Amino acid sequence: MKYAAHILWKTMVIPFFQRNSGLFLFLFVALFGAAQNPRLYHYQLMQSILLSPVTLSVVMTAWLLYGFKTLSFVTKKLQADDHIFIKQLQALAPAKLFFLFTGLQTILIVPIWVYAVVTAGVGFYTMHVLPAAGIIIFMLLLIVAASTLCYRSLMGNGTGWQLPELPFSIPKPFYTLLLWHSFYKGKMKMLGVKLASFTVLLIPLLWNAGHNNLSDFILFYQVAIAAHALVAYDYVQFLETDFPGLRNLPVSRIKIFLLFPVAYLVLLLPEAAILFYYVPSTGFGAHPLSLLIYFIGQLVFIGSIAYEKNLNTSEYSMAVGVISVCSFFILPLTAFWVIGVVLALAGFVIFYVLYYKYEPVYVEDGTGKGLIEDRFEQSRQQ
Amino acid sequence: MIQFTAYKKQYSGNLVLDIPTMELQKGTYWLKGINGSGKSTLLKSLAGFISFEGSIGINGVDIQKQKMQHRRIVNLGEAAPIYPTFLTGMELINFYVETRQGDKAACLRFCDELRLAKDALHKQIGAYSSGMLKKLSLVLAFAGPAQWILLDEPLITLDVDAIAVVLQRVETEAARGTGMILTSHQDMDFPHHNMKLTTLVAADKTIHTLP
Numbered sequence: 085m086k087y088a089a090h091i092l093w094k095t096m097v098i099p100f101f102q103r104n105s106g107l108f109l110f111l112f113v114a115l116f117g118a119a120q121n122p123r124l125y126h127y128q129l130m131q132s133i134l135l136s137p138v139t140l141s142v143v144m145t146a147w148l149l150y151g152f153k154t155l156s157f158v159t160k161k162l163q164a165d166d167h168i169f170i171k172q173l174q175a176l177a178p179a180k181l182f183f184l185f186t187g188l189q190t191i192l193i194v195p196i197w198v199y200a201v202v203t204a205g206v207g208f209y210t211m212h213v214l215p216a217a218g219i220i221i222f223m224l225l226l227i228v229a230a231s232t233l234c235y236r237s238l239m240g241n242g243t244g245w246q247l248p249e250l251p252f253s254i255p256k257p258f259y260t261l262l263l264w265h266s267f268y269k270g271k272m273k274m275l276g277v278k279l280a281s282f283t284v285l286l287i288p289l290l291w292n293a294g295h296n297n298l299s300d301f302i303l304f305y306q307v308a309i310a311a312h313a314l315v316a317y318d319y320v321q322f323l324e325t326d327f328p329g330l331r332n333l334p335v336s337r338i339k340i341f342l343l344f345p346v347a348y349l350v351l352l353l354p355e356a357a358i359l360f361y362y363v364p365s366t367g368f369g370a371h372p373l374s375l376l377i378y379f380i381g382q383l384v385f386i387g388s389i390a391y392e393k394n395l396n397t398s399e400y401s402m403a404v405g406v407i408s409v410c411s412f413f414i415l416p417l418t419a420f421w422v423i424g425v426v427l428a429l430a431g432f433v434i435f436y437v438l439y440y441k442y443e444p445v446y447v448e449d450g451t452g453k454g455l456i457e458d459r460f461e462q463s464r465q466q
Numbered sequence: 467m468i469q470f471t472a473y474k475k476q477y478s479g480n481l482v483l484d485i486p487t488m489e490l491q492k493g494t495y496w497l498k499g500i501n502g503s504g505k506s507t508l509l510k511s512l513a514g515f516i517s518f519e520g521s522i523g524i525n526g527v528d529i530q531k532q533k534m535q536h537r538r539i540v541n542l543g544e545a546a547p548i549y550p551t552f553l554t555g556m557e558l559i560n561f562y563v564e565t566r567q568g569d570k571a572a573c574l575r576f577c578d579e580l581r582l583a584k585d586a587l588h589k590q591i592g593a594y595s596s597g598m599l600k601k602l603s604l605v606l607a608f609a610g611p612a613q614w615i616l617l618d619e620p621l622i623t624l625d626v627d628a629i630a631v632v633l634q635r636v637e638t639e640a641a642r643g644t645g646m647i648l649t650s651h652q653d654m655d656f657p658h659h660n661m662k663l664t665t666l667v668a669a670d671k672t673i674h675t676l677p
Contacts (some may be wrong), residue, residue: 214503261550268552325552329606332513333565334537393517394478440533441517443477 088173092188095167100157100192102398107310108195123295130203132292133219134212139291144222146283147196149276154192155230156272158185160416173238181238186233193230197223201426220255258339262347266315274351279314281308281355289362298368302415305375306408309382314349314405316387317397319344324444341346341435345428346386348380355379374421381424382411384431396445467491468512468614468645472520475507482507484671485520492613492645494636494661496654499668505649506545508673509616512647513542517632525613538566543607545619545649547599551592555602559587566610576605579631596623604632614645621652637661 101108116122132139161167173181190197200223207216223269256264266274284307288296323330323340330340359372389403414423473485483504495556510516514529514537523528529536548625549558560576577587580601591599600623607615623631633656638647640646640661647666648654656663665676 126528256553258561264552265550323551326548328515328548329542329544329603331515332537332540332542333562335565338532440514443516462558 087174088184089187090182091170095170096158096161096188097191099161100154103401105398105401105405107401107404107405109409110305113405113409114256115185117234127206130206131210133203134207134210136214136291140215140218142283142287142291144219145279147193147200147222147226149279150196151226151230152192152276154189155233158188158192158234160397162234162237171238174465178235180233182231185238186227186236189227189230189234193223193227197227198280259329259343261344262319262322263350265319265326266347266351269322269326270315270318273314273318277311278354280311282358284308284311285355285358289366293362293366296366298370298418299415301366301368303410305379306411306415309379309386310404310408312348312351312379312383313400316344316383317390317400319347320387320390324442337436337439340439341432343436345380346384347385352376352379357389370418374419374424376429377424379424381427381431382407385427385434386431388431388434388438391435391442393438393441393443394445467523467525469523470520471523473511473517473522474633475504475511475516476519481671483511483668483673485673488673488675490645490647490666490675491541492643493664494640494646495648495664495666497647497649497666497668497673499649503668504671504673505668506618508668509542509618509621509647509649512614512616513540515542537554539613540616541566541607541612541614543603543615543618543620545622547603549591549599549602552590554590555582555587555594555598558591558602558606562606562609566612568610573609574606576608576635577601578626580605597625597628600624601628604635608635608639612644614647615639617648618648619649619651621654 115126133143134140162170173184176184200219204216205218207213207219284304288301288304323343356372356376359375363370363372363375386404386407389407390400392399395403417423468488468490470485470488470664472487473483474481475483477635486613497505497508506513507516511518512522512524514533517530524536524540526533526627527539538665555577559570559573562568563573565672574584577584582598582601582605586598591602594602604617604620607620620636624632633654636646636648636654654663667674
């Protein structure tokens with residue numbers, strides 16, 4: 085049992101937190117570093133969670149999404165070819181195995197249950213017992229459900245739930261290639277990113293409307309952009325891993341680069357609708373179109389960074405975190421469309437320079453004789 | 467002609483291939499070597515899949531500098547081809563024919579010869595068997611007026627009939643004057659036996675030309 089726990093620690097816990105270190109750093113800075121009085125800010129936020137069923141639902145949805153993220157990570161690892169040895173855990177007694185997965189899930193969701201427990205503590209202290217108890221029960225159910233699904237994943241041989249494919253073929257012009265990838269292969273990822281994006285945009289624009297200024301809103305906006313960095317990376321990986329033959333075709337770099345802004349333009353239509361509907365009435369003084377250009381510009385920039393030679397996901401996450409934090413320093417300029425255009429142009433230059441120098445991450449081939457392309461690892465990361 | 471000058475390829479600091487100078491006149495070459503000897507790396511370098519140190523000139527076109535011209539004259543058929551699984555075979559053929567300015571009818575004829583059925587071409591690639599995928603990759607490798615065609619293990623996963631068709635096609639292309647470099651661990655029994663096949667050996671992190 086001790087050794088089984090050690091294996092899960094090394095194959096699941098450490099890789100999960102390493103891979104998401106950039107995201108955690110960014111969230112920590114955004115939630116605790118950016119607020120003027122973090123203690124008061126979070127006390128008020130917790131009270132809002134406890135008093136407003138709508139806010140509680142939104143927060144619980146966010147926690148649930150995080151739970152999906154950890155669950156997806158673990159189940160993909162359990163089914164991965166190079167983690168086949170973990171199937172040995174099937175030999176353990178069911179109760180022990182379930183206990184192991186419960187421990188694993190509890191560790192993986194530490195960032196959210198710590199906040200949930202503190203929120204519940206505030207609830208019990210301020211005599212809001214029902215929502216506080218609800219939060220505790222929700223967390224326990226989340227851990228038990230995730231552990232059960234991990235257990236079933238280990239015992240079964242399925243690769244997870246997928247939406248059915250269309251029974252007919254629709255024309256797929258070149259510039260829609262990335263969108264089709266999102267539709268076919270990245271559905272769940274896109275769904276998660278969009279839910280996260282809507283949630284962080286609607287908190288300042290709808291649920292907390294009238295209590296924010298532009299700089300507060302931008303904090304949330306930046307989180308929405310950072311969430312989409314996952315999509316930008318996924319697109320680069322798709323082109324390089326699923327369509328390497330593109331490099332042998334006489335297709336110009338400009339044409340390949342344009343795949344990205346075209347995809348983002350369509351992808352961000354829901355966010356554009358939210359911005360055009362809510363922002364004009366907020367008095368932020370920023371035009372929705374200007375904000376949208378900034379969003380696309382930064383995504384283009386971030387996507388181009390993903391073409392850095394031998395860049396792995398941890399380094400990419402770190403880069404996204406750094407870019408997001410640095411963005412806070414230039415945003416007081418408030419000329420969002422100008423910043424967006426500059427970022428897009430800088431992204432194009434970076435892409436143009438890096439594209440033909442790009443190489444994927446290489447890892448030891450396991451025989452000690454050489455290196456192989458880390459395609460399997462990258463597929464898992466997706 | 468292919469000219470290598472101070473060519474080196476390293477993966478994460480590990481030297482895989484080092485070719486100080488080498489010239490390959492237009493012709494048909496059989497590149498041999500054990501697994502991991504750098505055969506695929508050489509073909510990927512020649513096709514523009516991967517970056518490298520030094521320079522390679524193909525028919526006077528510098529791979530690293532004249533990227534578009536280079537990609538118009540060199541086609542690669544990969545050993546283990548990968549394409550977006552949501553595209554159909556026909557969509558890929560259309561795309562390759564458009565970008566390479568190839569002949570779609572000729573591609574479809576080659577599909578017929580390989581017994582890659584038309585209804586299969588309208589299915590998503592995710593539903594293809596490894597043999598079907600290999601056949602499609604060979605059709606794409608022969609799409610367009612290339613001056614050099616590079617085929618990495620073109621015969622693996624193919625059925626006996628398809629192997630004969632591919633070898634026939636290689637012979638025909640070579641007779642037309644297209645330069646060819648093939649890697650194969652299988653014997654290649656060309657139908658007309660009148661093709662001059664030069665052997666290259668990948669070993670000791672370089673390429674040797676056999677007399």
